[in-house]
Amino acid sequence: xxxxxxxxxxxxxxxxxxxxxxxxxxxxxxxxxxxxxxxxxxxxxxxxxxxxxxxxxxxxxxxxxxxxxxxxxxxxxxxxxxxxxxxxxxxxxxxxxxxxxxxxxxxxxxxxxxxxxxxxxxxxxxxxxxxxxxxxxxxxxxxxxxxxxxxxxxxxxxxxxxxxxxxxxxxxxxxxxxxxxxxxxxxxxxxxxxxxxxxxxxxxxxxxxxxxxxxxxxxxxxxxxxxxxxxxxxxxxxxxxxxxxxxxxxxxxxxxxxxxxxxxxxxxxxxxxxxxxxxxxxxxxxxxxxxxxxxxxxxxxxxxxxxxxxxxxxxxxxxxxxxxxxxxxxxxxxxxxxxxxxxxxxxxxxxxxxxxxxxxxxxxxxxxxxxxxxxxxxxxxxxxxxxxxxxxxxxxxxxxxxx
Numbered sequence: 001x002x003x004x005x006x007x008x009x010x011x012x013x014x015x016x017x018x019x020x021x022x023x024x025x026x027x028x029x030x031x032x033x034x035x036x037x038x039x040x041x042x043x044x045x046x047x048x049x050x051x052x053x054x055x056x057x058x059x060x061x062x063x064x065x066x067x068x069x070x071x072x073x074x075x076x077x078x079x080x081x082x083x084x085x086x087x088x089x090x091x092x093x094x095x096x097x098x099x100x101x102x103x104x105x106x107x108x109x110x111x112x113x114x115x116x117x118x119x120x121x122x123x124x125x126x127x128x129x130x131x132x133x134x135x136x137x138x139x140x141x142x143x144x145x146x147x148x149x150x151x152x153x154x155x156x157x158x159x160x161x162x163x164x165x166x167x168x169x170x171x172x173x174x175x176x177x178x179x180x181x182x183x184x185x186x187x188x189x190x191x192x193x194x195x196x197x198x199x200x201x202x203x204x205x206x207x208x209x210x211x212x213x214x215x216x217x218x219x220x221x222x223x224x225x226x227x228x229x230x231x232x233x234x235x236x237x238x239x240x241x242x243x244x245x246x247x248x249x250x251x252x253x254x255x256x257x258x259x260x261x262x263x264x265x266x267x268x269x270x271x272x273x274x275x276x277x278x279x280x281x282x283x284x285x286x287x288x289x290x291x292x293x294x295x296x297x298x299x300x301x302x303x304x305x306x307x308x309x310x311x312x313x314x315x316x317x318x319x320x321x322x323x324x325x326x327x328x329x330x331x332x333x334x335x336x337x338x339x340x341x342x343x344x345x346x347x348x349x350x351x352x353x354x355x356x357x358x359x360x361x362x363x364x365x366x367x368x369x370x371x372x373x374x375x376x377x378x379x380x381x382x383x384x385x386x387x388x389x390x391x392x393x394x395x396x397x398x399x400x401x402x403x
Contacts, residue, residue, distance in 0.1 A: 048251070054299070082098040126375070151376060251297075
């Protein structure tokens with residue numbers, strides 16, 4: 001008789017955003033006359049930039065001729081895209097080489113898959129609250145121990161609480177971790193740390209022999225000069241850090257799918273290269289992002305692409321500013337919305353995160369994300385995204401104000 005991976009059975013409920021989708025669908029079916037405004041998941045709403053569309057059309061035409069047709073992509077990704085990525089890093093003073101760049105179908109895939117190259121005996125440390133994929137993927141691998149339904153915590157996970165009391169900034173854990181997940185600017189709180197603080201994490205990881213998995217999916221939204229856009233801006237990061245990057249949030253590729261991971265050749269465990277290990281895993285389990293999508297990714301780094309995407313980022317950050325200001329004026333306690341397209345707010349009237357979710361859905365027909373879904377320290381908080389249209393953002397804000 002076949003056996004199952006028992007670690008999957010330990011996972012609580014369904015994936016956070018699947019649960020939200022089911023709740024919203026059930027409400028919509030029961031109330032077909034209600035117009036729902038979705039500010040829950042971090043899905044973009046603006047169309048792809050003209051430079052990207054032009055690159056896609058050109059690449060599609062190439063696929064129609066035998067002379068320019070492309071089949072399987074190279075394991076690491078096409079050189080034209082990896083070279084464009086390297087050039088972008090060099091503009092920020094980061095010394096990255098093309099063979100340290102691994103192109104994928106998105107940062108979510110990489111953030112879930114990267115744990116495969118590490119022993120199940122490693123202990124992970126995560127910010128709390130944080131993007132659920134980090135913990136869930138380690139739970140599936142059997143690295144997190146047992147789940148306590150009362151505390152909503154895993155027995156073998158080191159939690160780094162990020163709360164209003166510490167300005168949502170993670171502190172060095174009392175226990176020594178082997179793998180540290182940092183998402184900055186942070187999802188869900190929308191907050192971040194200074195470059196000086198980030199470099200302290202690099203020094204800490206090198207000192208204790210830990211590796212940092214650095215999710216920089218939202219770096220395009222950084223507006224403050226003292227915040228690093230890449231962990232490799234810190235000296236010593238190439239010996240302790242892997243960086244995950246996404247085209248979804250900065251270029252609207254949520255439905256196109258493209259991302260990349262940087263694994264430096266200096267990053268080793270003894271004599272074993274993590275770069276070589278990830279290359280082996282990547283080549284075995286992934287057949288490469290489509291040629292036309294990688295050409296679109298190349299256009300993101302063009303002069304025209306950068307200018308057009310800067311306007312899109314400004315569009316979403318205008319939404320963030322409207323939400324933050326409007327909620328503050330309405331008496332809410334709010335955070336984020338400066339270096340990230342997320343607003344993190346305290347739930348009113350001592351409501352739990354899910355109680356406030358239901359309250360907003362039923363009384364304002366607005367969908368957000370319960371903070372508790374991101375970890376136990378997220379209880380009593382709620383996340384709204386700035387990725388909606390400007391008109392819907394204003395409409396949602398007005399509905400919330402009237403409550």
